[in-house]
Amino acid sequence: xxxxxxxxxxxxLVAGVSANAQAKKSSKSSAKKTTKTVKKASxxxxxxKKGTYFVNANLTNIGFNALKIGPSGGKSSVTRFGFQGNGxxxxxxxxxxxxxxxxxxxxxxxxxxxxxxxxxxxxxxFVPKWFCAANLGFAHMKVSxxxxxxxxxxxxxxxxxxxGGGGMPGDLGDSVKGHNLSLGLGVxxxxxxxxKIAIEPSLGYSISLASKMAGQKVSMNGLSLNxxxxxxx
Numbered sequence: 001x002x003x004x005x006x007x008x009x010x011x012x013l014v015a016g017v018s019a020n021a022q023a024k025k026s027s028k029s030s031a032k033k034t035t036k037t038v039k040k041a042s043x044x045x046x047x048x049k050k051g052t053y054f055v056n057a058n059l060t061n062i063g064f065n066a067l068k069i070g071p072s073g074g075k076s077s078v079t080r081f082g083f084q085g086n087g088x089x090x091x092x093x094x095x096x097x098x099x100x101x102x103x104x105x106x107x108x109x110x111x112x113x114x115x116x117x118x119x120x121x122x123x124x125x126f127v128p129k130w131f132c133a134a135n136l137g138f139a140h141m142k143v144s145x146x147x148x149x150x151x152x153x154x155x156x157x158x159x160x161x162x163x164g165g166g167g168m169p170g171d172l173g174d175s176v177k178g179h180n181l182s183l184g185l186g187v188x189x190x191x192x193x194x195x196k197i198a199i200e201p202s203l204g205y206s207i208s209l210a211s212k213m214a215g216q217k218v219s220m221n222g223l224s225l226n227x228x229x230x231x232x233x
Contacts, residue, residue: 046192048094048125048232056086056200058228060102080106084226086119094125104139106220115139115180125190133186133202141178143213178213180220182206190230202226 048054060082086100099120106113121135188202204226208219 046190046195046198046232047128048090048096050090050093052090052096053233054088054090054096054230055233056088056098056100056228056230058084058086058102058200058202058226060084060104060224060226079108080104080113080224082115084117084119084228088123096123097121098123098133098135110145111143112145113141113143115141117180119184121184129190129192131188131190131200133184133188133204135184137180137182137184137206139180139182141180141213142175143178144175176214178211178218180211180218181209182211182220183209186226188226196232198230200228200230202228 082102082104084100084102086098088096088098090096097120100118102117102119104113104115104117106115117137117139119135119137121133123131123133125131184204184206186202186204188200190198190200192198202225204224205222206224207221211218211220
């Protein structure tokens with residue numbers, strides 16, 4: 001009888017130890033699943049909280065833009081691209097002010113345009129992964145190969161300009177300087193790779209507000225495709 005009781009107690013003891021070990025294992029497994037779920041959710045949605053700083057680098061203007069030269073000039077398409085570096089600060093949850101500096105390059109046949117631009121604007125995340133943006137930009141431009149632009153402006157010569165025809169002044173083979181004040185509007189998508197880093201494709205539209213080149217009004221309006229990387233600090 002004593003042996004039977006001892007064996008029974010021993011079996012109960014082994015069963016209790018086994019059950020306790022199984023409970024611990026199950027608890028750890030559940031905790032790991034919960035952690036993975038939280039991490040997965042954090043990758044899907046990242047809120048930009050008030051007080052957050054971020055930096056952004058963009059490959060910009062991958063596309064074509066309408067170009068109009070002179071008061072009665074023609075229209076054409078110009079290929080342009082550039083690089084833009086931005087910084088931002090969230091003044092409210094999901095609302096940030098931004099500022100940046102960039103380099104732009106454009107080419108129309110033999111005419112080349114290089115510009116350094118400064119921008120200031122706002123960005124708003126209206127849903128966790130989507131944002132809209134607006135900014136004002138000022139660009140200082142250098143243009144070489146003005147002959148094609150003269151042809152677009154109506155094929156006027158310097159003599160025509162002396163008679164008030166509105167042609168491009170000066171030696172068209174020389175480089176000239178200009179400026180462009182523009183309004184930019186855009187919408188983009190944030191694909192968060194982690195809580196700090198996102199890839200952001202966006203589509204923008206720029207509107208020239210006040211632009212001159214070699215004494216002529218220039219309008220560069222059009223769509224641009226941008227691809228960037230944003231890092232939260």
